[in-house]
Amino acid sequence: ANDLYGEFHRTIVVEDASGGIAIAAEGSPLADLYPFGIVATVRCNGLTLCDYGGKIQLGTTPGDGGAGCIPREELARYIRTEPPGGETPSAQLLTFDAVSARHIDTRVRFDDVRFADAGKTWCDTDPETGRAVATEREIVDTRGRTFTVRTAATCVYAKEPLPQGTGSLYGIIDYFAGKYTLRVTNREAEFSGTAAHSAATRPTAGRPARTTRAGVTAATPPTAYP
Structure with a gap:
């Protein structure tokens, strides 16, 4: 994940077979430096692991607010990239009850879901400033179970209406203080009652990064590890 649509501000998320991790970084747009599907090698010497609300x-x-951002001028020192080898990054298909610590900061997909708040916008608006605020909405599966979708105020579609109907939602599993949420990536919401945001309608450049060489298992360590 990255900031292509403002969904992950000052953050990229990388993933390998062992799991995923969010990296705090300066620079906008980060999506230009770390497009979706790029292979990244993360060199951790000199960086810090931080426990923020139980997530590393x-x-x-x-x-x-968690880990400090790597300055833009130092990003190349810690994160090196290379073109993908033809492998298309996939999203793991999950049900709500299957979400666990090992899915934190990994890309997933929920199928056959609908928004409980259909008709509202992705984010609420502060009545005093008129600005969008980070907002949580609920999605419902075919068995009536719910899961929380959290949208950042920096998201470019924050004031657009939620998708209508039933469909698939892609995103990164987030975690804070005992609660799992879904953070949508690449504006990927494919619903029967609204126009789908498919790969054909998204920019071809500047998409979230994955990695074949970085990953963690979620735990609850001390606040910081040099």
């Missing part, structure tokens, strides 16, 4: 992040010395 990678970056510099932690601040109030």
Whole structure:
């Protein structure tokens, strides 16, 4: 995941067979540096692992909001990229009850779901400022179970209406203080009652990164590890 649609501000998410991890980084747009599907080698010497709300992040010395961001001028020192080898990054198909710690910061897909708040926008609006605010909405599966979708205020479609009907939703599993949420990536919401945001309608450049050489198993360590 990256900031292609403002969904992950100052963050990229990388994934390999063992799991995924969010990396705090300066620079906008990061999607130009780390497009979706690029292969990344992350060199961790000099960086810090941070526990933020029970989720591990990678970056510099932690601040109030989790790991500090790697300065843009130092990104090449820690993250090296190469073109993908023809492999198309996939999203693991999950049901709500299957989500666990090993899925944190990995790309998943929920099928046959609908938004419980259809008719509302992705994000609420602050009545005083008129600005979008980070908002949680619920999706419902065919068995009536629910899962939370969290959308950042920086998302470019924050004030657009939620998809209508039933369909598939792609994203990264997030975690904070005992609660799992879905963070949508690449604006991938394919629903029967609304126009699908398919690969054909998205930019061909600047998409989230994955990696074949970085990953963690979620745990609850001390606040920071140099």
